Amino acid sequence: MVTVTVPATSANVGAGFDSLGLAVSMHNVFTFEESDRIQISSVDGTHVPAGSNNLVYRSARVVYDQLGIPLKGLRITQRNDIPMARGLGSSSACIVAGIMGANALLVDKLTDCLKKMGKRIKVSYF
Secondary structure, eight states: OEEEEEEOOOOOOGGGTTTOOOOOOOEEEEEEEEESSOEEEETTSOOOOOSTTOHHHHHHHHHHHHHTOOOOEEEEEEEEOSOTTSSSOHHHHHHHHHHHHHHHHTTTHHHHHHHHHHHHHHHHHO
8 A cells, every 4th residue: 555645735825826835734645555446535524536537546547558557446545634626736636646656556667767758858958
């Protein structure tokens, strides 16, 4: 099992939109396990999509697809302390969690892929 904790963020500070930030001490916590089917639940009672349309799952799926690794399913649990639709980054937290959780389950294969891409860019363009 892999646990990923993602903090809330905000760049939506009034007139400082996209130029001022705000530190917020809220986090969403996600656990990931490979499974033979999709199982998604919230441990805090927040309604989250429980199927393949869940943003965390969709983000993890992109990692598997990008690496060409078959994915039967995932068991994902979410603790959602970041309120949704309040400008505190709940959607971006789901995306980051899906990417990081999948990468951890795949033993950093995405990290290795990114390193290889970086080396190719360095050799080819500099």
